[in-house]
Amino acid sequence: MMMRVLLIAVFLMGVVALAFPDVLGVDIRLPDRAEIDRWIEAAGLAGPIVIVALMTIAIVASPLPSAPIALAAGAAYGHTYGTLFVVLGAELGALAAFGLARGLGRPFVERHLGQKINAGLFGSQNTLTFLVFGSRLLPFLSFDMISYAAGLSKLHLWRFALATMAGIIPASFLLAHMGSQAMNGDARTATWTALALGGFTGLSVLFAATRKTGTQREES
Structure with missing residues (x-):
């Protein structure tokens, strides 16, 4: 939990440094639009393939x-x-994690827990679908762990794929839009968007950590 908070803090500090270099007294040179376009032209089809592959690996x-x-x-x-x-890479990564858990972990779970794993809410396809969709909208929840956990459940693959696709589009668009705005010279807008997203994520993580600590104290 603390590692996730630390990574969020480092990310936000980097965004602020890029947007306000004069205030912070740092000299950061970013490639301009023309230079980026030359890189894209030189990369050709390999560029999108690399991005999709990296996103897939990042999820798994x-x-x-x-x-x-x-x-x-x-x-x-x-x-x-x-x-x-981004959506294509994230979807492929989620499906890969789901498949690994379903193929390797599900038999182990069934062998030790039997049908208990399918009892209650965890046996409802609609509930599991909604949980996957909702988790994709919350940036402080681990994307890969949700995929692995879904693979251990009895959630149908097509339901998992649709819920994941629908849930990751908003955050993917927001991050891609931030990168596009920053590259087109509107770094301030991208910065405030990043700060808002990071602030929401940080507060959510802090709330979850505080609540967990309070629960542990009550139990002890």
Whole structure:
């Protein structure tokens, strides 16, 4: 939990440094639009493939953050195509994590818990679908862990895929749009958007941590 808060703080400090270099006394040179366009032209089809692949790996491999990849996609390809590539990579990564958990972890769970795992709300397809969709809208929840957990449940693959797709579009568009705005010279707008997102995430994590601590104290 503390590691996630630390990463959020570092990310926000980086965004502020990029938007207000004079105030902070730092000299940061970012490539301009023409230079980015030359890189994109030189990369050709490999550019989108690399972005999709990195997003996929970032979802399956938890320590690799996906937000910088989404920002880079928006900066390079704009908010429309950037969002498309980010959503595609995130969806593939989620499906890969779901498949790994379903193929490797589900038999182990059934062997030790039997049908207990399907009791109550966890046996309802509609409830599980809603939980996956809702979790995708909350940036402080671990994207990959939700995918692995869903794979351990009896949630149908098509329901998981649709819920994930619908849930990741807003955040993917926001991050890609931030990257696009920053690259087009409107770094202040991107900064305030990042601060708002980071603030919401940080407060949510802080609330969850405080609530957990309070619950542990009551139990003891």
